[in-house]
Amino acid sequence: MTVLLSLPNVTLRVDNKTLEVIGDVDVTLAAELAACGVEWLQHTEHTSIIFDFSDVQKASSAAISVLFEWLRICQQRAISVDAIRVSAPLRRLASLAELDALIDTPAATMAV
Numbered sequence: 001m002t003v004l005l006s007l008p009n010v011t012l013r014v015d016n017k018t019l020e021v022i023g024d025v026d027v028t029l030a031a032e033l034a035a036c037g038v039e040w041l042q043h044t045e046h047t048s049i050i051f052d053f054s055d056v057q058k059a060s061s062a063a064i065s066v067l068f069e070w071l072r073i074c075q076q077r078a079i080s081v082d083a084i085r086v087s088a089p090l091r092r093l094a095s096l097a098e099l100d101a102l103i104d105t106p107a108a109t110m111a112v
Contacts, residue, residue, distance in 0.1 A: 001013055001014070001015040002014050002015075004036050004037070004039075004040055005032065005033060005036040007023075007029055007032070007033075009023050009024055009026070009029060010022065010023035010024065010025055010029050010033060011023055012033055012036050012037060014040060017044075017046045017048060017049045017050060017082075018049065018050040018051075018052050019037055019040065019041075019049060019050070019051050019052065019070070020052040020055070021033065021051075021052065021053050021055065021056055021063070021066070022055040022056075023055070023056065024056060024057060024058040024060065024063075025056060025058075025060050025062045025063040025066060026058075026060060026062055027062045029062070030062035030063070030065055030066050033066050034065070034066045034069040034070070037066065037069070037070050037073075038069060038070065038073050041070060041073045041074065041077065041079065042073065042077070044079070046079065047078075047079060047080060048079065048080035048081070048082050049074065049079055049080075049081060049082065050081070050082050050083045050084075050085065051067060051070060051081065051083070051084045051085065052085040053067065053084070053085060053086045053087060053090055054085045054086060054087050055087065056086070056087050056089075056090055057087055057089060058089060059089035059090055059092060059093040060090075060093070061093070063090060064090070064093065064094065064097065064099070067084065071102075071106070081106040082106075083106065084102070084103050084106050086103055091103070
């Protein structure tokens with residue numbers, strides 16, 4: 001496991017092919033978090049990955065924005081997203097935004 005970013009309220013780790021966000025993402029941290037993940041995605045040799053937001057306990061559109069930025073890079077680099085794991089609060093927010101299909105089956109949804 002490698003720590004890519006460690007800030008007072010949020011940490012980004014990579015474990016094999018899983019990018020894991022730990023802590024709460026707010027607007028003041030989102031850009032730095034997204035950029036750090038983008039940097040890793042642009043240089044990874046993996047052809048498929050997993051995004052893990054299950055340790056993000058605060059529902060935040062900033063966290064969803066980070067996810068979208070990473071998904072965009074995956075599409076550009078033809079990296080398959082095997083799974084997106086989210087906490088219950090993020091699941092509720094994603095559901096309100098009608099993003100259930102994306103969270104549940106990212107590879108199928110992104111292929112459309």
